[in-house]
Amino acid sequence: xxxxxxxxxxxxxxxxxxxxxxxxxxxxxxxxxxxxxxxxxxxxxxxxxxxxxxxxxxxxxxxxxxxxxxxxxxxxxxxxxxxxxxxxxxxxxxxxxxxxxxxxxxxxxxxxxxxxxxxxxxxxxxxxxxxxxxxxxxxxxxxxxxxxxxxxxxxxxxxxxxxxxxxxxxxxxxxxxxxxxxxxxxxxxxxxxxxxxxxxxxxxxxxxxxxxxxxxxxxxxxxxxxxxxxxxxxxxxxxxxxxxxxxxxxxxxxxxxxxxxxxxxxxxxxxxxxxxxxxxxxxxxxxxxxxxxxxxxxxxxxxxxxxxxxxxxxxxxxxxxxxxxxxxxxxxxxxxxxxxxxxxxxxxxxxxxxxxxxxxxxxxxxxxxxxxxxxxxxxxxx
Numbered sequence: 001x002x003x004x005x006x007x008x009x010x011x012x013x014x015x016x017x018x019x020x021x022x023x024x025x026x027x028x029x030x031x032x033x034x035x036x037x038x039x040x041x042x043x044x045x046x047x048x049x050x051x052x053x054x055x056x057x058x059x060x061x062x063x064x065x066x067x068x069x070x071x072x073x074x075x076x077x078x079x080x081x082x083x084x085x086x087x088x089x090x091x092x093x094x095x096x097x098x099x100x101x102x103x104x105x106x107x108x109x110x111x112x113x114x115x116x117x118x119x120x121x122x123x124x125x126x127x128x129x130x131x132x133x134x135x136x137x138x139x140x141x142x143x144x145x146x147x148x149x150x151x152x153x154x155x156x157x158x159x160x161x162x163x164x165x166x167x168x169x170x171x172x173x174x175x176x177x178x179x180x181x182x183x184x185x186x187x188x189x190x191x192x193x194x195x196x197x198x199x200x201x202x203x204x205x206x207x208x209x210x211x212x213x214x215x216x217x218x219x220x221x222x223x224x225x226x227x228x229x230x231x232x233x234x235x236x237x238x239x240x241x242x243x244x245x246x247x248x249x250x251x252x253x254x255x256x257x258x259x260x261x262x263x264x265x266x267x268x269x270x271x272x273x274x275x276x277x278x279x280x281x282x283x284x285x286x287x288x289x290x291x292x293x294x295x296x297x298x299x300x301x302x303x304x305x306x307x308x309x310x311x312x313x314x315x316x317x318x319x320x321x322x323x324x325x326x327x328x329x330x331x332x333x334x335x336x337x338x339x340x341x342x343x344x345x346x347x348x349x350x351x352x353x354x355x356x357x358x359x360x361x362x363x364x365x366x367x368x369x370x371x372x373x374x375x376x377x378x379x380x381x382x
């Protein structure tokens with residue numbers, strides 16, 4: 001069975017679904033590997049490196065025509081999607097909510113869709129396959145670096161002949177994987193870091209990273225299932241937003257990472273909160289995407305400077321800016337999933353299996369996941 005690795009075509013995307021080091025892992029479970037020429041160029045993985053690892057390097061037409069399994073980070077778009085054919089299996093971070101036409105197209109083409117963003121994240125045996133976690137980890141790391149690079153001051157406290165320079169103050173909103181990595185990285189850079197999350201359990205996680213926990217003085221607690229926070233009620237959002245407006249003004253940098261699966265991200269930093277921040281302050285919104293973001297005024301892949309000098313960075317795809325590390329982590333996730341699903345070189349999909357049921361969108365022209373059949377695709381960014 002041939003596994004094809006497609007080149008990503010989304011603007012700004014530099015990751016690749018499989019790195020040369022992972023080729024042998026797929027071969028070990030009986031799979032052959034073909035790589036579209038140039039697929040790894042954005043992450044500086046040359047075609048020759050794939051060939052040396054035992055993969056075939058082919059053109060676009062050959063890849064789509066010959067591959068039984070097609071790997072990508074994003075789903076193919078445009079004429080590439082038209083190349084999908086009956087019996088083929090598409091594997092990636094397909095996010096059907098962000099691409100509502102995708103499920104229809106897979107059904108029409110009789111393509112089996114497997115999406116890593118649907119993986120049951122609370123299962124310990126699925127951790128090695130968890131691409132949302134691996135990519136959020138990269139994004140959180142880079143968020144702190146982006147903030148430090150944009151901020152006009154130092155992160156650490158410095159004692160110089162000209163006097164003592166105070167450390168930057170950083171607030172990280174959302175203490176999931178991305179948030180905790182942002183906290184850890186900002187602390188390693190020397191900043192004074194505070195974390196916040198609506199889940200009570202996150203207090204211990206923030207403390208474990210050596211950061212303070214922001215107490216907004218509200219009674220909101222929003223622990224949800226699958227390790228995510230639940231969606232807040234209107235009254236809870238109003239209360240939290242008012243308290244956050246007062247708190248955000250006391251920080252030099254705010255990094256937001258809060259998302260709710262299957263829903264637009266919550267608006268946590270309103271316009272009046274941004275207006276209350278000092279000139280030169282920086283806001284990095286990791287939730288900025290097609291459905292909005294955590295910060296009023298943030299836009300995907302766009303940096304905006306307000307009239308009073310606050311920089312707002314919409315950074316919903318930061319993992320793509322660390323392409324070698326992000327691709328290597330993603331490739332390990334894909335290889336682990338395929339090792340689980342493939343036996344004797346053939347793909348075995350058991351809809352009654354928890355992992356398979358989570359990732360399987362469509363099978364041979366039929367919608368499998370119940371929420372998609374109901375027209376309410378769930379899942380979404382981590």
